[in-house]
């Protein structure tokens with residue numbers, strides 16, 4: 064990494080603003096660990112970033128919004144948009160994102176966020192829903208850090224506590240690569256098990272998944288011997304999918320992802336797409 | 345339980361499913377958050393949807409939210425930005441380009457503490473708005489595309505037809521200038537702690 068040191072130093076602002084690709088982000092994060100200048104820049108720029116939302120032009124909330132939002136939120140215990148996903152606890156689960164996706168696609172003219180700026184209309188490109196990018200990056204960084212900075216648990220804790228921020232004292236127990244089950248499957252992914260004060264969590268990130276049709280979903284299983292436990296379902300978009308699942312620490316020996324006809328199954332019915340042996344340490 | 349409860353107290357109550365506390369928190373930040381969401385999505389229905397998802401997350405995850413003083417708002421802003429930019433992406437069917445996205449916002453624990461004093465927040469807002477408007481048009485353009493629209497540096501270079509190095513340079517200057525303008529009340533924030 065040292066030969067690119069100077070190049071990487073130039074990325075501090077873009078890193079803080081989230082304007083880097085996942086790969087660049089991971090590279091920069093690893094670099095900044097060792098570069099005190101970048102570290103300082105990042106913390107300075109984070110101050111700017113954290114204050115920027117306040118710069119928004121004051122906008123008048125629509126009438127009745129408060130009642131609508133509060134009543135929907137308070138009712139949310141009953142009407143959950145999520146699949147039967149046992150006790151997921153972070154906001155980065157894909158199910159939460161789906162609530163927004165169901166909106167019909169409207170395309171009002173895209174004005175620009177900053178007052179007075181003039182920007183070209185964004186180009187239309189292929190649809191690719193964001194299942195949970197924060198999660199993707201967290202997992203990616205996790206791998207980078209496990210590979211390069213083994214032992215730097217503090218850093219890992221900060222990096223992986225993605226999505227909600229509130230996770231404290233996170234401990235990474237294991238990251239395993241998920242292997243495709245069978246020749247015909249080109250999917251790949253990683254499963255990470257982490258523990259924090261609130262419990263043990265499984266983070267799944269997969270890509271190149273076969274396209275889903277109809278009511279099909281991907282379902283994740285934690286398996287001990289012959290007994291699979293449902294760890295929740297997710298849907299993929301353009302082959303990418305992610306899931307976050309909290310569970311009571313118990314010894315499982317395998318994690319597997321199956322392609323299911325719908326999200327109602329308590330036991331696997333479909334084909335295994337990805338699997339990996341796990342052990343918790 | 346009253347209007348003077350700080351964010352931390354409210355979150356503790358919300359974790360116990362206290363709907364009055366949720367309402368107080370909502371009232372406290374409705375305007376700043378809605379304005380921010382609207383700034384990004386430019387559509388009142390979409391902004392409302394972002395707000396709804398945010399408060400849903402607060403409601404459902406409150407017991408896991410354990411921020412020091414003043415950090416709840418920072419977290420809510422970060423989630424708002426992610427949700428709002430997601431919305432833009434879906435609306436325009438944008439390719440994600442494997443962007444690290446605003447994801448790294450979430451990843452960082454050491455957020456700045458924002459003041460919980462609404463008057464001070466408003467003043468800070470005016471100041472940073474002035475600072476943004478003080479940027480050159482070119483700097484505004486790249487900041488807008490990156491910060492409010494969630495584009496990567498490479499996408500900005502492509503869309504605005506400027507070299508990547510120019511994008512970097514403009515962002516760097518813009519951030520430096522914004523940071524300078526923040527300095528004096530940044531200190532004041534710290535005085536609260």
Ligand SMILES: [Zn+2]
Nearest residue numbers: 071072098101
């Ligand atoms: Zn550096």
